[in-house]
Amino acid sequence: MLASPAQLHIPDGFLSTPVAILFWILSAIVIAIALRRVNADLGERHVPMMGVLAACIFAGQMLNFAVAGGTSGHLLGAALAAILLGPWAAVLVMTSVLGVQALIFQDGGLLALGANIFNMGIIGAFVGHFAYTTLRRLSGNRAWGIFAGGFIGAWLAVVISALACALQLALSGTSPANIAVPAMGGVHVLIGIGEGLITVGALAFIYVARRDLLGIGEGKPAGKAVWVAGLVIALALAIMSPLASAHPDGLEWVAEQAGFLHQAASAPYSIIPDYVMPGVSNEALATIIAGIVGVVIVAAVVGALALSRRNAQGKTQ
Amino acid sequence: MHHSIHVDDLSFKYPDGYPALKGVSITIAPGEKVALLGRNGAGKSTLILHLNGIFPVQQGCARVCGIDLKGCNKQELAQVRAAVGLVFQQPDDQLFSPTVFDDVAFGPIYQGLPEQVVRERVTQALADVHMGEFSSRISHHLSVGQKKRIAIATVLSMQPEVLVLDEPTAGLDPRGRRELINLLRELPQTMLVSTHDLRMAQELFPRSIIMDNGCVVADGATQALLADDVLLQAHGLEHP
Amino acid sequence: MHIHFLDPYEPGNSPIHALDARVKFVLTVTFILTTSLAPAGAWPVYILLFAISISVIVLSNLGVGTVLKRAAVAIPFALAALPVLFTVKGESLFMAQLGFVTLTASVEGTERFFSILLKSYISLQMAITLASSTPFPQLLMAMRAVKIPRLLVAIFGLMWRYLFVLADEATRLLRARAARSGAVPQAGLKTGGSIVWRGKVAGGMAGNLFLRALDRSDRIYAAMAARGYDGEVRGFALPRVPVMHQVVLIAGLIVLAALFGLSRLLGA
Numbered sequence: 001m002l003a004s005p006a007q008l009h010i011p012d013g014f015l016s017t018p019v020a021i022l023f024w025i026l027s028a029i030v031i032a033i034a035l036r037r038v039n040a041d042l043g044e045r046h047v048p049m050m051g052v053l054a055a056c057i058f059a060g061q062m063l064n065f066a067v068a069g070g071t072s073g074h075l076l077g078a079a080l081a082a083i084l085l086g087p088w089a090a091v092l093v094m095t096s097v098l099g100v101q102a103l104i105f106q107d108g109g110l111l112a113l114g115a116n117i118f119n120m121g122i123i124g125a126f127v128g129h130f131a132y133t134t135l136r137r138l139s140g141n142r143a144w145g146i147f148a149g150g151f152i153g154a155w156l157a158v159v160i161s162a163l164a165c166a167l168q169l170a171l172s173g174t175s176p177a178n179i180a181v182p183a184m185g186g187v188h189v190l191i192g193i194g195e196g197l198i199t200v201g202a203l204a205f206i207y208v209a210r211r212d213l214l215g216i217g218e219g220k221p222a223g224k225a226v227w228v229a230g231l232v233i234a235l236a237l238a239i240m241s242p243l244a245s246a247h248p249d250g251l252e253w254v255a256e257q258a259g260f261l262h263q264a265a266s267a268p269y270s271i272i273p274d275y276v277m278p279g280v281s282n283e284a285l286a287t288i289i290a291g292i293v294g295v296v297i298v299a300a301v302v303g304a305l306a307l308s309r310r311n312a313q314g315k316t317q
Numbered sequence: 318m319h320h321s322i323h324v325d326d327l328s329f330k331y332p333d334g335y336p337a338l339k340g341v342s343i344t345i346a347p348g349e350k351v352a353l354l355g356r357n358g359a360g361k362s363t364l365i366l367h368l369n370g371i372f373p374v375q376q377g378c379a380r381v382c383g384i385d386l387k388g389c390n391k392q393e394l395a396q397v398r399a400a401v402g403l404v405f406q407q408p409d410d411q412l413f414s415p416t417v418f419d420d421v422a423f424g425p426i427y428q429g430l431p432e433q434v435v436r437e438r439v440t441q442a443l444a445d446v447h448m449g450e451f452s453s454r455i456s457h458h459l460s461v462g463q464k465k466r467i468a469i470a471t472v473l474s475m476q477p478e479v480l481v482l483d484e485p486t487a488g489l490d491p492r493g494r495r496e497l498i499n500l501l502r503e504l505p506q507t508m509l510v511s512t513h514d515l516r517m518a519q520e521l522f523p524r525s526i527i528m529d530n531g532c533v534v535a536d537g538a539t540q541a542l543l544a545d546d547v548l549l550q551a552h553g554l555e556h557p
Numbered sequence: 558m559h560i561h562f563l564d565p566y567e568p569g570n571s572p573i574h575a576l577d578a579r580v581k582f583v584l585t586v587t588f589i590l591t592t593s594l595a596p597a598g599a600w601p602v603y604i605l606l607f608a609i610s611i612s613v614i615v616l617s618n619l620g621v622g623t624v625l626k627r628a629a630v631a632i633p634f635a636l637a638a639l640p641v642l643f644t645v646k647g648e649s650l651f652m653a654q655l656g657f658v659t660l661t662a663s664v665e666g667t668e669r670f671f672s673i674l675l676k677s678y679i680s681l682q683m684a685i686t687l688a689s690s691t692p693f694p695q696l697l698m699a700m701r702a703v704k705i706p707r708l709l710v711a712i713f714g715l716m717w718r719y720l721f722v723l724a725d726e727a728t729r730l731l732r733a734r735a736a737r738s739g740a741v742p743q744a745g746l747k748t749g750g751s752i753v754w755r756g757k758v759a760g761g762m763a764g765n766l767f768l769r770a771l772d773r774s775d776r777i778y779a780a781m782a783a784r785g786y787d788g789e790v791r792g793f794a795l796p797r798v799p800v801m802h803q804v805v806l807i808a809g810l811i812v813l814a815a816l817f818g819l820s821r822l823l824g825a
Binding site: 204205207208209210 | 414457
C-alpha cells in the first residue's frame, strides 16, 4: 500500500534538527578517521584516485538495467567501493559522491547530508566490507566466496542503510517506526537484489580482468576493528528496527526524552500565549501579519530590481 | 524501393541547443560501401547514432532497412538495432563483458536465441574476424587492434544487414590498420564507415560522403572527391 | 558528441551571482538550519522564510517558476511522511476509507505533515539558488573557508573535473549496449534475456568503468607528479571577504536569528 520512496537520499526538512546534527557529528568523526587512514595507506596518490573513483561511482549510478514493469535496477556503489578500495577509502568516495549530489544536484539535503553519508556511505561501506570479507575468508578466497560475498554485502548494505534511514525518520517524528521500517526495509530488500546482481557483475568483470584488485593478493587488510564495526552496525540495526517498529511509541518516548521531538511535540495553536508579540493576540493574526510582511518584502525586491533595470537602461540610451 | 539507409532532410539539436545536423540527406543502396568523411565535429558521429535509433529523429526522416525511425514502436526499433551493426570508435565502450565470448554473445542472447544458436553465432563471428581462438580470452587484456576486431564480431554475431563503423582505424599501428582494412574488404555487408583515414577510403570505398558543419557538402565517387584539392581544403581535409 | 551532464550553474550578473561564494554558502546553510529549527505549524515563520527565498530567487534572476518547479523534486519523498497524518494523536480532522480500514487524520498530524513538506520545499529553493548562481570552483573555495579538510576539498575538485568525462564514458557504454539490444521478427523469441543476465551485463559495464577510471587516475597522478605534485594540496591563501559582502553576511545572519527567535516564541 504505502509505496516508500525507492531512494534513500533524505531531503532537508525530513529530519529533526537534533537528529540531523547528531549524524553530522558522527559522520564527521568517521570521515576524519578515514582521511587519516587513507592518507597513511595510499599516500600522495590518493587525491587523484579518490576523486576519479568518486566520479566513477557517480557515473556508475547511471548504469541501469530493466527489472520488471518499467522499473530499473541501478548501482548505489558503497559496497562495491568498499570491496575494491577498502572501507575507509569507500567512506571518502561515498562522502564525495553524496556531497556533490547534495550540493550541486540537490539529491538529498545539506543539513541531512550527515545522515545520508552515515547511511549510504559509512553503513554501506562497513556492512558491505564485513559481509564480503567474511564470506571470502570462509570460502578460502575461492570464486564462490567472492561472488556470494559481493552479492550479500551489496544486498545487506542497501537493506541496513534503508533501516537506518527509516529509524532516523522515526526518531525525527517524520514517519512512525511501525510503518517506515517495514515499508523502507521491504522495498530495499528488493532493491538490494538489483544492487547485488550489478555488484556481482562488476566483480565478475574485475575478477577476470584484474584479479589483483579483489584483495586476494597482498591487499592491505583493513583490520579487525572495521570488521567488528560492520558486524555491530548490521546486527544492531537488524535487531533494533523490528523492536522499534513493534513499539513505535517506545521510540517516540526515547526521542521525546532526548528532546529530539521538542519542536514537533508542541502544538502552537493551543499554547500560543497572548503576550507573545505585542499587539498580536493570536496565531491567526500573526500568520496574517507574516503574510503581509512577506508580500511587502517580495514586492519591494521586485520593485527595486525593476527600478534599477530601468535606470540602467536609461543610462545606456 | 528498398534502400538500406534513406535519410532525408534530417536535423538534430543537442539538449544544449547545439545544431549538430542541419538537413542531412543520404541514400545508401543494399551492398554499397560508403566512406563518411569530414573534420572533427562535422556531425558524422551524430548521424551514425541516428542510424540505429540511439538518437531520436527530431526533424526530417530516417528510414533504415525499411523501417521509419520516426514514430516506430519499440519492437521495430529493436529490429533496426538487430539489422544495423553499429561499431563504436572506442572498443572499450563496446566490450563490457568479462570475456570475449560473453561480449560477442550479448546480441544473440538479448534476441532470445537458443543457446546452441548463440554458440554457433559466436564461433562464426569470431572466425569472420579471424579471432577464433580468442573466445575465452579477456577483452580487457587485448591490444587495440584485437579489441577493434572483437568489437566488429560483437555486431556480426547479430547477422546485421548493414555495418556502420565509427573511425575503425583510429589509434591503430600500421599492421593493425592493414589487418583491419583487409577484414573490412572481406565483409559482405552494406557498409557506412566514418573515418579520417582517406587512404583507406580510397582503397576500400567506391563512394564517399563529405560532411562539414552538420551538412553533407559532397557525395560522389571517392576518386573524384579526393582529387579535388579545393574541396578537401575547404572542409578541413588533406589529400592522402 | 558529449552528453552535457547538466551542470546547474547558470552564468549571470545578478547581485546574488556577484555575492561572495563564502557568504552565500554560510547564509544558505544557516537559512536551511533556521528552517529546520522552526517548529511544526509555525506558519508565520514559514511565510517569512518563503518570502525571503522568493526574494533571493527574484534577485538572482534565475526565474522564479524554474526554481519553484525544480524544488519540487523532493515531493516524492513526502510519501515517507504521509503516515504522520494519521498516526499523530489529536483532534480529528478528516477520515479516509482505505479498504476495510478507516484512518482518522488529526489536526496535529496534518500540521506536522505540511510543515515537513514546506520546510523541505523552502530549503530546496535556497540550495538550488546556491548551486545555480555559484560556479563549482567558488563553492570549493567556500568549503575551504569553512574549514572542510583540504584533502576532502581537493578530492571534491578532482571528482568534479572528471565527473563529466566519466558520465560521457557511462553514456557511451549505455549506447553501445542499446545499439546491440536488437530483436529479430521471429515468433517465439523472448528478447532481453533473464534478469540475472541483465544485472550481470550492467555490472560488467560498472566493472569496465571502474577499471578504466582506475587507469585514468594512475595517468592523472603521473601527470600531477610530473609537474611536481608531492601529495600536499597547496593553494593561494583565500582573499578577504570584501566589506560590503561582510555586511550582507551579518545582516543576513541577524535576520535569520530574528526568525529563529520568532519561531522559538511561537513554539514555546
